[in-house]
Amino acid sequence: MSVQRPLSPFMLGSYYRPQLTSVLSILHRITGLILCLGAVALIAWISTLASGPDAYAGFQVFAQGIGGKTLLVASVFSLSYHLGNGIRHLFWDAGKGFDLKSAYASGYAVMVFALVFSAIVLVLLKGGL
């Protein structure tokens, strides 16, 4: 079937100038996909813990490695951002904060929240381990 209409992701590329609102929008999707990888790690932690000490040791080798640590930092930041921006979305769903000024203000607030909150979580985590 031939498709004559624009197909996603037509918003990317040279057609639209990137703006705070559009960049934060695609970041919500990207962090969601990163969190899928984080969820796989969470399920791997539970599954190897149920399987026995050898399997669990294998998980720890991954978790302590560069790949595991990168995934941890990426997941903590992604969860902080996705949580903050998700709450921003819930306000929009309730019909609040749609005007341009509020959308930008909440956008900057979510960015600051994501950076500060993920930094706090990672510092506490490093202190506790």
Next chain:
Amino acid sequence: MSLRTPLARVRGLGSAKDGTMHWWMQRVTAVLLAPLSIWLLFCALPMFGAGYADARVWLAQPLNAFLTLTLVLTVIYHALLGVQVVIEDYFHERWLEVTLLTAIRLIAFLAALATSLAIVRIAVGG
């Protein structure tokens, strides 16, 4: 009476009549995941690097087992709804789209089953 054109009908396009439920369940799971995320980051995450015995004892506690299972199942549901939209948005070959949509449902089902069995096994001390 249908307002769809005969061409649209034979192509099978149009509302699948489950869009509202998709939108609503994404919000319901999001509201549930907000407090669970805080719990994950401050209570569960520090246990990821713990030794085998300590981690088993922690996850065997009823509240931890309950919250972990609720979190993972809600995450799988929420992620399935989100990834479904990503696939629908970016994959325009119909056979590939349907294959991927089927694959993520299968993966989500198996992940939910595996996690449930693992947590139950740890919680009842198997």
